[in-house]
Amino acid sequence: MRKLALGTAVLLAVLAVGCGDDDGGDGAAQEGDGGRDKVVVGVIPISDVGPAWLGAEKGFFSEEGIDVSFRPIAGGAEVIPQVLGGDVQFAFGNPISLAFAQQRGIGLRYVTEGVQGGSSEQDATNALVVHKDSDIRTPKDLAGKTFAVNVLNSLGEVTIITALEKEGVDTSDLEFIEVPFPDMLPALERRQFDVAWLPEPFVSQAVAAGHRKLLDPMVATYPRLTLSGYFASSQFIEENEDLVERFQRAMNRSLDYAPTHEDEVRQAIAENTEIPPPVVEMMPLPHWTSDLNEESIRFLIEQAQGYDYFDEEIDVDALLPPDSGS
Numbered sequence: 001m002r003k004l005a006l007g008t009a010v011l012l013a014v015l016a017v018g019c020g021d022d023d024g025g026d027g028a029a030q031e032g033d034g035g036r037d038k039v040v041v042g043v044i045p046i047s048d049v050g051p052a053w054l055g056a057e058k059g060f061f062s063e064e065g066i067d068v069s070f071r072p073i074a075g076g077a078e079v080i081p082q083v084l085g086g087d088v089q090f091a092f093g094n095p096i097s098l099a100f101a102q103q104r105g106i107g108l109r110y111v112t113e114g115v116q117g118g119s120s121e122q123d124a125t126n127a128l129v130v131h132k133d134s135d136i137r138t139p140k141d142l143a144g145k146t147f148a149v150n151v152l153n154s155l156g157e158v159t160i161i162t163a164l165e166k167e168g169v170d171t172s173d174l175e176f177i178e179v180p181f182p183d184m185l186p187a188l189e190r191r192q193f194d195v196a197w198l199p200e201p202f203v204s205q206a207v208a209a210g211h212r213k214l215l216d217p218m219v220a221t222y223p224r225l226t227l228s229g230y231f232a233s234s235q236f237i238e239e240n241e242d243l244v245e246r247f248q249r250a251m252n253r254s255l256d257y258a259p260t261h262e263d264e265v266r267q268a269i270a271e272n273t274e275i276p277p278p279v280v281e282m283m284p285l286p287h288w289t290s291d292l293n294e295e296s297i298r299f300l301i302e303q304a305q306g307y308d309y310f311d312e313e314i315d316v317d318a319l320l321p322p323d324s325g326s
Contacts, residue, residue: 035065036062036065036066036067037065037066037067037243037246038067038069039061039066039067039068039069039089039090039243039247040068040069040070040071040087040088040089040090041068041069041070041071041088041089041090041091041092041230042070042071042072042073042079042082042083042088042090042091042092043070043071043072043073043091043092044072044073044074044075044092044228045072045272045273045274046181046199046201046273046275047199047200047201047269047273047275047280047283047285047286048092048114048115048199048227048228048286049070049092049114049115049272050258050265050266050268050269050272050285050286050288051251051254051255051257051258051265051288052070052092052230052251052254053070053268053269053271053272054254054257054258054261054264054265054268055250055251055253055254055257055258056068056070056254057268058254058257058264060250060253060254060257061247061250063250064246064247064249064250065246066243066246066247066250068250070272071088073091073092074150074151074180075093075094075097075150075151075154077093077097077100077101077151077154078151079091079093080093080097080101080106080108083108083231083232083233083236084106084233086236089232089236089247090111090230090231090232090247091230091231091232092114092228092229092230092231093228093229093231094154094155094227094228095155095226095229095297095300095301095319096153096154096155096158096300096301096304096309097151097154097155098110098231098319099301099304099309099310099314099316099319100153100309100310102314102315102318102319103310103311103312103314107233107234107235107318108231108232108233108234108319109231109232109234109237109318109319109320109321109322110229110230110231110292110319110320110321111229111230111231111232111237111244111247111248111251111321112229112230112247112248112251112252112255112290112292112321113226113229113230113252113255113288113289113290113291113292113293114226114227114228114229114230115226115227115228115286115287115288116224116225116226116227116286116287116288116289116293116296117216117218117219117221117222117223117224117225117227117287118216118218118219118223118224118287119219119223119224119287120219120223121215121216121219123284123287124216124218124219124284125199125200125203125216125218125284125285125286125287126197126198126199126200126203126216126217126218126219126227127197127198127203127206127213127214127215127216128142128147128160128163128195128196128197128198128213128214128215128216128217129188129195129196129197129198129203129206129207129211129212129213129214130188130194130195130196130211130212130214131188131189131191131211131212132209132210132211132212134194134212136194136195136214138214139163139164139167139169139214139215140167140168140169142164142169142174142194142195142214143164143169143170143171143173143174144170144173144174144175145174145175145194145195146174146175146176146177146193146194146195147160147174147175147176147177147193147194147195147196147197148176148177148178148179148184148187148188148192148193148195148196148197149176149177149178149179149197150178150179150180150181150184150197151178152176152177152178153176153309155227155228155300156176156197156217157176158221158300158303158304158307158309159217159218159220159221159225159300160174160176160197160217161174161303161307162217162220162221162303163215163217163220163221164217166220167215167220177193179192179193179196181198181199181202182202182274184196184198184202185198185202185205185206185209185211188206188211189209195214197217199286200283200284200285200286201275201279201280201283203283204279204282204283204284205279221299221300221303222293222296222299222300224287224293224296225293225296225299225300226292226293226294226296226297226300229292230247230251232244234318237322248321251290252290253290255288255289255290256288256289256290258288259285259287259288259289262285265285266280266281266285292320292321292324294320294324297316297319297320298316301314301316301319
């Protein structure tokens with residue numbers, strides 16, 4: 001379709017680590033309180049990360065001998081240099097970011113699931129949103145429009161293009177601009193672009209302000225699409241097998257606990273984000289499970305390759321957890 005420029009965040013990551021053959025990572029975990037392994041996890045401060053915060057509060061990580069802390073990031077690509085340098089051991093990121101890293105010789109792979117998209121528009125947690133006074137009424141009206149995404153050349157773009165192609169929209173002249181999620185709604189209200197791609201709670205805030213949802217591009221791309229997972233450098237995984245397995249157990253336990261304890265996870269989200277508590281109380285929660293949707297990752301990467309995002313074929317198996325059945 002077209003060759004897209006490498007996103008700013010990914011470019012910075014590549015410049016930081018260079019283009020050598022080293023997978024990166026110092027392969028060592030520091031000792032934390034009580035002799036536990038000290039682990040720093042890079043996370044986007046949005047509701048998707050609720051299970052991780054809740055799991056730490058419930059002691060799921062400490063029970064595995066892990067002293068866990070969290071570092072705010074803007075996206076998976078931004079944190080790659082920190083992962084490779086050993087400042088962050090695990091991070092929250094989407095498959096496109098990991099694929100971009102792979103084609104530049106940077107070894108990263110998932111350890112656990114992070115969050116999934118909805119199975120239908122009825123349980124969607126993302127949306128393309130237009131201004132309440134916009135002339136855009138249906139997906140058919142989106143040809144040639146300008147879209148705000150949190151990171152260029154990443155998950156948002158691939159799913160938007162895929163979703164609109166399924167609607168029969170000409171996607172050859174779509175334009176994308178990079179706007180952090182917290183800034184999107186104010187920018188939409190100033191009419192700085194045509195369409196905002198928003199996750200919860202920003203979707204609920206936009207609708208409350210009178211703006212209109214069109215569709216969830218994640219649902220349209222692949223039901224229960226793996227939007228992001230927790231990853232580490234390949235070298236770190238190889239050299240810290242026991243720690244990685246313990247982190248995986250704690251994180252999976254957190255992912256399975258959160259959906260059945262909504263009040264607790266909402267409280268964790270309120271305490272760890274700047275989302276107003278009333279919004280946290282009413283917003284739809286993301287979809288959490290410990291089951292990584294590997295087939296959805298394969299489909300997403302195939303779509304991105306079809307849109308000429310990558311210079312060479314991506315080895316998807318190398319992005320999946322070491323114990324994957326693929």
